[in-house]
Structure formats: C-alpha cells, structure tokens
Amino acid sequence: MDAMGLSSPPSSTTRVLLVDDDVELAELVGEYLAREGFVLDAEADGTRALDRVASADYQLVVLDVMLPGVSGFDLLRSIRATSRIPVLMLTARGDDVDRIVGLELGADDYLSKPFNPRELVARIRAVLRRVQPDARGAGDRAPAQLTVDDVAMDLGPRVVRRAGAPIELTAVEFALLELLLRAAGSVVRRDDLARGALGRSLLPFDRSVDVHVSRVRKKLGPRPDGGERIATLRAVGYLYTRQGAAQLR
Amino acid sequence: MVRGVFLRILLWFWASIVLVALALELAIVATSTPVEVRVHRFSDTVLTDRAREAVAILDRDGPSGVTRFFDALEQTTRIHALLLDAAGHEVSGRPIPATAAGVAARALDSGQTEMEAEGQTAVKARAVTVTGGRRYVLVAALPIGLNRLLHDAASAQVLRLLVVCLTAAATCYGLARYVARPLAALRAATRDLAHGNLAVRVGPTMGKRTDVFGELARDFDRMAERLGGLVTAERRLLRDISHELRSPLARLYVALGLARHQAGEDQAALDRIEREAERLNALIGQLLTLARLESGTTGPAREPVDLEAILREVAEDADFEAHGRRRAVRVTETCDGGVLGDPELLRSAVENVVRNAVRHTREGTAVEIGMRRDPSSGHAHVQIWVRDHGAGVPEPALPYIFEPFYRVGDARERGTGGVGLGLTIVHRTIRLHGGTVRAANAADGGLVVELSVPV
Numbered sequence: 001m002d003a004m005g006l007s008s009p010p011s012s013t014t015r016v017l018l019v020d021d022d023v024e025l026a027e028l029v030g031e032y033l034a035r036e037g038f039v040l041d042a043e044a045d046g047t048r049a050l051d052r053v054a055s056a057d058y059q060l061v062v063l064d065v066m067l068p069g070v071s072g073f074d075l076l077r078s079i080r081a082t083s084r085i086p087v088l089m090l091t092a093r094g095d096d097v098d099r100i101v102g103l104e105l106g107a108d109d110y111l112s113k114p115f116n117p118r119e120l121v122a123r124i125r126a127v128l129r130r131v132q133p134d135a136r137g138a139g140d141r142a143p144a145q146l147t148v149d150d151v152a153m154d155l156g157p158r159v160v161r162r163a164g165a166p167i168e169l170t171a172v173e174f175a176l177l178e179l180l181l182r183a184a185g186s187v188v189r190r191d192d193l194a195r196g197a198l199g200r201s202l203l204p205f206d207r208s209v210d211v212h213v214s215r216v217r218k219k220l221g222p223r224p225d226g227g228e229r230i231a232t233l234r235a236v237g238y239l240y241t242r243q244g245a246a247q248l249r
Numbered sequence: 250m251v252r253g254v255f256l257r258i259l260l261w262f263w264a265s266i267v268l269v270a271l272a273l274e275l276a277i278v279a280t281s282t283p284v285e286v287r288v289h290r291f292s293d294t295v296l297t298d299r300a301r302e303a304v305a306i307l308d309r310d311g312p313s314g315v316t317r318f319f320d321a322l323e324q325t326t327r328i329h330a331l332l333l334d335a336a337g338h339e340v341s342g343r344p345i346p347a348t349a350a351g352v353a354a355r356a357l358d359s360g361q362t363e364m365e366a367e368g369q370t371a372v373k374a375r376a377v378t379v380t381g382g383r384r385y386v387l388v389a390a391l392p393i394g395l396n397r398l399l400h401d402a403a404s405a406q407v408l409r410l411l412v413v414c415l416t417a418a419a420t421c422y423g424l425a426r427y428v429a430r431p432l433a434a435l436r437a438a439t440r441d442l443a444h445g446n447l448a449v450r451v452g453p454t455m456g457k458r459t460d461v462f463g464e465l466a467r468d469f470d471r472m473a474e475r476l477g478g479l480v481t482a483e484r485r486l487l488r489d490i491s492h493e494l495r496s497p498l499a500r501l502y503v504a505l506g507l508a509r510h511q512a513g514e515d516q517a518a519l520d521r522i523e524r525e526a527e528r529l530n531a532l533i534g535q536l537l538t539l540a541r542l543e544s545g546t547t548g549p550a551r552e553p554v555d556l557e558a559i560l561r562e563v564a565e566d567a568d569f570e571a572h573g574r575r576r577a578v579r580v581t582e583t584c585d586g587g588v589l590g591d592p593e594l595l596r597s598a599v600e601n602v603v604r605n606a607v608r609h610t611r612e613g614t615a616v617e618i619g620m621r622r623d624p625s626s627g628h629a630h631v632q633i634w635v636r637d638h639g640a641g642v643p644e645p646a647l648p649y650i651f652e653p654f655y656r657v658g659d660a661r662e663r664g665t666g667g668v669g670l671g672l673t674i675v676h677r678t679i680r681l682h683g684g685t686v687r688a689a690n691a692a693d694g695g696l697v698v699e700l701s702v703p704v
Binding site: 022024025028029031032035066092100113114115116117118206234235 | 492495496498499500501502503504505506507510523526530534537558561562565566593
C-alpha cells in the first residue's frame with residue numbers, strides 16, 4: 001500500500017514507515033514529508049508493519065505506541081528482536097511512563113502526539129544522521145576505532161565489542177557511547193549528549209538521554225574490575241570512567 | 250481498630266454482667282433471713298459446746314476467766330457472747346441487753362435454741378444443764394446480712410462471683426465477636442471505599458447472615474456497586490474524550506504545517522492558530538493525567554524515590570526555562586529525601602508547582618525551592634516548599650487554588666499560560682502518596698506551596 005500515491009521513488013529517497021491507525025493523519029503527514037523529500041508509507045496493522053520492517057525497504061519507522069488492539073510496545077519489542085532500524089515513537093503527551101518504557105525498549109527517540117510536523121521532520125533527520133555517517137560528511141574520514149579498556153568501537157562497520165564479544169546497540173546508543181568514549185575520563189554534559197546523539201537540545205524535564213545512557217550501561221555491564229563504566233554527575237552529565245580510575249561519588 | 254471495637258464491646262458487656270451479679274449478691278446477703286443463719290452457722294452443737302466450755306472455765310477460773318474466754322472468742326470469730334445463770338444474771342457481771350435477756354429467758358423455758366434478729370445482728374441463746382443440775386444460758390450475738398460480709402471470709406460469695414465472671418467473659422466474648430466482626434468489616438470497607446477502591450465488597454465476609462448486619466452489608470455492597478458504576482463511567486468518558494480530541498488535534502497540527510508552506514510570508518494568523526492548538530493540547534494532556542490519577546484503583550507505585558535528585562533536576566530545568574523570561578529558580582535548602590512512591594508522578598507534581606511559581610513570580614525575581622524534614626509531623630514527612638515573589642493569592646481564595654480550573658483572577662491567569670489543572674494534579678498526586686499540600690501567602694508577599702510526603 002503506497003498510501004501517498006508516489007510511485008517508484010529514486011533509490012536515494014528516504015523511505016519512512018508510519019505505523020498509525022489514523023489514516024487521515026497518515027495522508028497529511030505523507031503530504032508534508034513529501035515536501036521535505038521523504039517517502040512515507042502508512043500501515044495501521046501491527047503484524048503487517050512487522051513484515052514491512054523485515055522487508056528492509058525503510059530507513060526509519062515512526063511508531064504510534066497507542067495503537068488500538070496490539071500494544072505499540074509489543075510491536076517495538078518485536079521490531080527490536082530482529083532489527084536495529086531507527087524507531088521514532090509517538091507517545092501521548094505528558095505520558096512520561098510511556099515515553100520511558102518506549103526508550104527502554106529501544107526506541108531511538110520520541111515525539112509526543114499531537115506533534116508539530118516541523119519537529120517530526122527535525123527528529124527524523126536527527127535520527128537518520130546517526131545511522132548514515134556519510135550524510136554528515138564523515139565518509140571522507142578513514143574508519144576509525146575507539147578503544148577504552150576492554151571496550152572497542154569500530155566506527156566504520158559500527159560495531160561495539162566488549163572483550164571481543166559484539167554488543168548490540170541501537171543507533172542512538174551507539175552515538176551516545178561514541179561521544180562518551182571520545183571524552184573518556186571527562187564529563188560530557190547531558191545537553192551535549194542530546195545534541196550529539198539525538199540531534200536536538202533537551203526539552204525541559206526531558207529524560208531521554210538518561211534512559212538511553214542507562215540502557216548502554218546495562219548492555220555494557222560493569223567494568224572488569226567491578227566499577228561502574230558510566231558515572232552519573234547528577235543534573236550535569238555523564239562520564240566514561242577508565243579502569244582503575246577513582247570512583248566518582 | 251478492629252481490636253478496639255471488639256475489646257470495648259467485650260469489656261462493656263462483661264463489666265455490666267459482673268456488676269449486676271455483684272449487686273444481686275449484695276442484695277441477697279443484705280436481705281438473707283435469720284433462718285439461714287441458724288441452719289448454717291453457729292449450730293446447736295457448737296453453742297452447747299461453747300456454753301459447757303464457758304461454765305467449765307467459770308468453775309475453774311471464776312468470772313474473770315469467762316471474760317477472757319469471751320474476749321478471745323469475739324476476737325477470733327466476731328461473735329459477742331454472754332453466759333447467764335438460771336436467774337438471768339451474767340456470770341461476769343457484764344451488762345445484758347434487753348434482747349439478750351428476752352432470748353435467754355425463752356431458751357431456758359424451751360430448752361431449745363432460741364433466736365431473734367435485730368437489724369444486722371442475730372441473737373442466739375441455748376441453755377445447758379451442768380453437773381449439780383445448775384442451768385446456764387449462752388447468748389451469742391452474730392453478725393448477719395451485710396454485717397456478716399464485713400466479719401466473714403465469704404468464700405461462697407467469692408466463688409459465686411468468680412463463676413459469674415468467667416461465664417460472663419465467655420458469653421461476652423461470643424457476643425462481642427458477633428457484633429464487632431461485621432462492624433469491623435464494614436468499617437474497613439468504608440475506609441477502602443473512601444480511599445478510592447470502588448471494588449470493595451463486604452458481602453463475602455458476612456457469610457449467610459440474615460440479621461441487621463447482613464442487611465447492612467448488602468446495602469453497602471449495593472451502594473459501592475452503584476458508586477463504582479458512576480465513577481467508572483465518568484472516568485471512561487473523560488479519558489475517551491481526551492483521547493478522541495487528540496486525533497483531530499494531531500491532524501490540525503499537520504494541516505497547519507501544510508498551510509504554512511502555502512501561506513508564504515504572512516504567518517501571523519497561522520501562528521495564532523498554532524498557539525491556540527498548543528493551549529488545547531496542554532489542557533487535554535493535563536485532563537488525561539488527572540483522569541489517570543483519579544482512576545488510581547491500584548494506587549501509585551511504591552518504589553524508592555530520591556526526592557532531592559528530583560528537586561535538583563526540576564530546579565535546573567526550570568531555571569534554564571525561566572532565564573528566557575528574566576526570572577530564576579534557586580534551591581536554598583535540601584535534606585535527604587528518600588520516600589516510597591511513583592517517581593514519575595512525584596516528579597511531575599514538583600514540576601507543576603515550580604512551573605506555576607515561575608509563571609507568577611515577578612520579572613527579575615527568583616523562585617526559591619527548599620526541602621526539609623517536616624517538623625510538624627515529627628520529621629516523619631519530607632516537605633518540599635516552593636516560594637515565588639509574585640502577587641500571592643487573596644486569603645479567601647487559598648483553599649480553592651487546588652480545585653480544577655479555579656482561577657484567582659481572570660487577568661492574572663490568562664497572561665501566564667496556565668490551563669488550570671497543574672495544581673489539581675499536584676494535589677491529587679500528593680494525596681495519592683498519603684501526603685498533604687498546603688498553600689499560604691508569605692509574610693512579605695508571594696505564594697508558598699508546601700508538599701509533605703511521608704517517608
């Protein structure tokens with residue numbers, strides 16, 4: 001179902017899948033995104049949405065977690081079980097719980113619904129920049145490797161290994177860890193993390209960065225010496241600690 | 250609570266039964282007839298023995314011996330005795346009361362035990378014939394009635410009362426259980442209902458009781474059922490309306506974006522539409538939050554929450570936001586603040602109060618935030634206070650500022666961007682956590698809001 005009636009987009013066009021049961025909204029969003037150079041397909045059915053994600057035709061999924069019938073969170077979990085495709089979720093405004101649950105399940109960012117379409121485009125671009133290094137002009141840079149203690153990060157194939165074992169990170173988590181590793185041993189401010197990894201400033205009362213960092217922390221586990229890899233400086237930022245470094249209180 | 254009702258009923262009934270038994274016992278003793286005295290106490294044989302003994306002492310030691318003997322008798326048995334000879338003279342020369350003389354004469358005539366009751370004393374007399382044909386009469390004054398209680402170790406009465414006490418305790422225990430259990434169940438259910446648990450029912454705990462308690466329980470259940478139905482319907486309506494309003498609003502936003510593309514330079518009207526849409530959106534958001542809070546049938550999560558961290562984060566964010574409007578937010582005191590609760594709800598409560606304060610503080614002033622152990626609760630509560638430097642709230646309006654959509658003054662609120670539910674959400678959240686919210690005007694102007702949450 002090509003809801004927007006746009007046929008055979010050029011291969012360079014970014015294709016976005018919108019999972020939402022509001023057909024009228026999908027039409028409007030499709031029209032808006034078309035002006036911004038995106039192709040949007042809409043899918044109201046959760047199972048079919050999963051098939052579409054598996055078809056790998058899309059660069060990004062916009063997922064309404066308030067789908068009727070199937071829970072958007074279940075869908076998100078299913079997507080994450082097989083794919084690292086960037087997911088931007090739409091949550092109820094003011095519903096911090098939904099938001100945090102979504103981020104913890106591996107969504108890359110969120111937008112509360114109703115949303116400003118400008119903001120939607122900005123978020124989509126920001127998230128895509130994370131997964132398309134060439135889009136930010138990094139293509140001319142030789143693929144580099146970052147290594148801190150037992151964690152090694154290959155920026156080319158975008159792989160993270162801890163003691164040789166690969167660790168699955170989403171695009172945003174990868175970007176966050178990259179920022180922290182580059183600055184290992186010194187504090188990175190929360191807002192800098194948000195701008196670097198989410199492509200936007202933190203909104204007031206926005207805990208996205210904290211949720212993403214806690215996911216990264218969970219996936220990496222403690223340092224071999226038992227210390228916490230990523231230390232929190234409350235209300236300031238985060239710090240990737242090196243082995244043997246004094247624990248920050 | 251339950252124990253209280255039970256114990257009170259038990260003790261009241263038990264005490265009244267025991268008191269009644271005690272009174273009855275006293276009444277019986279006080280009105281007991283002299284016949285009983287004759288039958289039970291100081292029997293003929295005893296009288297005869299005492300008389301012979303007294304005569305023997307008289308023969309051996311003379312009148313003074315008799316006096317000593319009777320003194321000793323009075324001391325050990327509380328019985329006052331005299332020994333009269335056949336002519337009616339007391340052998341030791343002591344005075345003879347008229348009653349004693351009369352009874353003694355009768356006893357000499359009849360040869361039987363004679364007696365006469367006079368108030369709380371019974372007078373008994375018995376004649377004996379000793380060697381040489383001499384006849385003497387022993388006259389004894391015995392305490393009877395209430396007097397007897399004072400003089401005797403009344404073991405029978407004690408035993409009777411003990412039996413009454415124990416029987417009463419057993420039956421009152423049953424009675425108290427019978428009354429207190431349904432009362433306690435009803436009371437617990439009523440409290441539960443008051444706390445928002447509309448699913449509470451007492452019928453199942455009553456079994457098949459058909460008495461007034463059973464009726465009461467069934468009435469309560471019907472009431473709870475009806476109440477639950479009404480409240481659920483209202484909440485569902487509110488939630489559905491809010492959700493349904495969101496969809497057209499979401500489309501409106503996107504349509505607005507498309508219109509902006511076409512409008513070119515002149516965006517003023519569209520800006521206005523967007524602002525109004527934002528306002529509508531904020532209102533719906535708060536309505537939904539409120540609906541969620543009110544539907545708190547499960548209560549808030551009970552996980553450890555670091556209030557101090559929340560306070561600092563909210564303060565930092567709000568300070569950042571306030572700087573754009575030439576206002577500031579400062580934390581002036583903190584304490585350790587570990588409480589049990591729902592971190593998201595508590596954060597949003599603190600956030601709402603702080604935002605409200607930022608909206609109302611004058612340009613160039615700072616909102617002050619603090620946190621301390623609440624002294625009025627014996628330090629069992631953590632208190633967060635937020636103080637602005639604005640116009641404050643008129644004293645009569647203070648109790649109402651936590652009501653939904655309450656506006657202190659149209660002009661005051663409209664320019665500040667609040668939609669009228671923020672403080673209501675704060676109030677419900679804190680109440681859900683078992684805490685209290687208080688608002689007061691500071692002595693030198695501005696509003697102080699205090700949130701108290703149990704540790």
